[in-house]
Amino acid sequence: MFSEYKKEYIDRYNSLGRLQTTSFLKSINIEYDENIDITINLTKNDTIIASASAEKNLIKCIGVNPEFRSEGLLNTLFSDLVAYKYNQEIYNLSLFTKAEYEKLISSLGFYTICKTENIVFMENQKHKFEEYLENLPKFKSDGSIGAIVMNLNPITNGHLYLIEKAASENDLLYIFVVSEDQSVVPFETRYRLALESTKHLKNVVIIKGGDYIISSTTFPSYFSKNYNHWINNYCELDLTIFSKYIAKKLNISKRYVGTEPYCQLTNYYNQKMSEILPNYGIDFILIERLFSENGAISASQVRKLADEGDFKTLKALVPEATYNYLISKNGGLNES
Numbered sequence: 001m002f003s004e005y006k007k008e009y010i011d012r013y014n015s016l017g018r019l020q021t022t023s024f025l026k027s028i029n030i031e032y033d034e035n036i037d038i039t040i041n042l043t044k045n046d047t048i049i050a051s052a053s054a055e056k057n058l059i060k061c062i063g064v065n066p067e068f069r070s071e072g073l074l075n076t077l078f079s080d081l082v083a084y085k086y087n088q089e090i091y092n093l094s095l096f097t098k099a100e101y102e103k104l105i106s107s108l109g110f111y112t113i114c115k116t117e118n119i120v121f122m123e124n125q126k127h128k129f130e131e132y133l134e135n136l137p138k139f140k141s142d143g144s145i146g147a148i149v150m151n152l153n154p155i156t157n158g159h160l161y162l163i164e165k166a167a168s169e170n171d172l173l174y175i176f177v178v179s180e181d182q183s184v185v186p187f188e189t190r191y192r193l194a195l196e197s198t199k200h201l202k203n204v205v206i207i208k209g210g211d212y213i214i215s216s217t218t219f220p221s222y223f224s225k226n227y228n229h230w231i232n233n234y235c236e237l238d239l240t241i242f243s244k245y246i247a248k249k250l251n252i253s254k255r256y257v258g259t260e261p262y263c264q265l266t267n268y269y270n271q272k273m274s275e276i277l278p279n280y281g282i283d284f285i286l287i288e289r290l291f292s293e294n295g296a297i298s299a300s301q302v303r304k305l306a307d308e309g310d311f312k313t314l315k316a317l318v319p320e321a322t323y324n325y326l327i328s329k330n331g332g333l334n335e336s
Contacts, residue, residue, distance in 0.1 A: 005042045005073070006042070006046075007041070007042055007043075008040070008041045008043060009040055009084075010039040010040075010041060011037065011038055011039075012036070012037050017041075018032070020048060021039050021051055021053075021061075024048040024063070024065075028063045028064075028066070030063045030098070031061075032053075033053070033060060036053040036055050037056065038081075038084060039061070040053070040077055042077060049068045049073065050063065050064040050065065050068065050073040050074065050077055051077070052074070052077040052078065052081050053081075054081055054093075056090065057085065057090045057093055057094060058093075058094055058095065058096070059078075059081060059094070059095035059096075060096045060097070062074065062095070062097050062101060074101075074104060074108075075108060078105075078108050082124075092123070092128065093110075094113075094123040094124070095110060095121070095122050096119050096120070096121055096233065097119070097122065098118075098120070099120055101120075102120045102122070105122055106122070109124055110122040111123055111124070111125075111126045113129050113241070116233070116236045117236075118232070118236065119233040119237055121237050121241075128211075133245060133249050136250060137205065138249065139205055141171045141251070144172075144253060145172045145250065145251050145253055146166050146167075146169065146170035146174070146252065146254040146255070146256060147173070147174040147175075147176065147252045147254070147256070148163065148173070148174075148175050148257070149176045149178065149209065150175060150176070150178065151178045151183060151214075152190045152193065152194050153183040153184055153185050153190060153299045154189070154190060154299060154302065154303075154318070154325065155190070155194050155299075155321075156297050156298070156299055156302050156317055156318050157317055157319065158258065158289060158296070158297035158298065158317075159299075160197055161290040162257075162258045162287050162289075163175060163198060164201065166256040166285075166287070167203055167204050169254075170254065171203060172203050172205065173204045173205070174207055174250060175194060175205070175207065176208075176213050177190055177206060177207070177208060177209055178209045178213065179209045179210050180209075180214070187208075189325065191206065192321075193319075193322050193325060194206050196319075197320075212241050213242060214238060231265065231268060232272070235268065235269050235273075239272060239276045239277065240276065243276060243277055243280035243282055244280060247280065247282055248280075253281065253282055253283060254283045254285055255282055255283070255285065256285045256287060257270050257273065257284075257285070257287070258286075258287050258289045259286060259287070259289045259296075261289065262296070262298060270286070301317070302317055302318055302326075305317070306326045306329070311323075314326065
């Protein structure tokens with residue numbers, strides 16, 4: 001039966017193939033994500049009838065022409081796509097799909113982690129998410145417990161202001177540092193600087209965000225800053241995982257964010273947060289961002305000053321640990 005179908009591999013540089021895939025998926029109400037790095041299509045008479053794609057370890061944009069859904073084409077595509085990723089030594093796979101495909105994909109060795117009205121998130125490791133939740137460092141508190149999710153690229157006085165404000169309003173405050181290593185400052189450094197800069201706050205716990213808080217697994221487009229149709233789905237999924245599972249596990253009842261004057265995507269994410277968190281009994285608390293004489297303090301501003309060697313200006317914008325780190329990265333130069 002499969003001899004009548006042809007298989008084609010479309011990489012990110014094949015603009016015609018990606019355009020044709022986009023058109024096919026649109027015909028079955030699926031939007032192609034331009035961050036995809038590999039697509040496998042099955043064609044019949046030079047017409048696409050089934051497609052599956054991946055971005056790193058994330059499988060997505062799966063679709064089969066309704067006329068061919070009884071022919072097991074998805075099984076073939078999945079086997080090929082998984083084999084392709086295994087050849088790249090990528091073994092922990094996850095995916096987004098529509099609810100109508102959930103049962104079928106479950107039969108192919110994937111397990112549902114979380115789903116919203118618009119999207120289902122699945123993984124091929126059955127207990128990975130359970131183990132993540134079990135390994136979260138839970139601290140007991142009979143009072144109010146808050147949380148902030150931060151990239152800290154690097155930590156600035158603006159970040160510290162928000163942390164201190166939230167810490168003063170709660171008995172316990174969790175800071176989740178985004179673990180994805182797609183920032184200028186490496187994750188382990190961002191994590192260390194957060195620990196050093198908050199050591200005076202005895203009710204603050206610094207946690208590594210891991211794979212399920214603003215990561216390339218649950219929110220891939222966050223790191224490309226690419227604002228598209230998928231953003232709504234990714235926001236909903238990321239915030240549902242946080243609210244339904246992580247916050248519940250740690251008894252978090254408040255989540256804090258600072259106002260965002262620069263980034264459209266962050267603003268959109270914050271807006272979705274204000275809509276979704278209350279559904280799970282979590283207060284969304286927006287704090288006015290800290291300003292210096294040059295405007296809102298931001299990590300990008302700090303990095304720019306460091307690149308320019310303006311450490312005199314920079315020193316007033318960051319905690320001591322960050323300042324010492326940036327000085328050391330600049331070959332030990334001081335502000336003079």
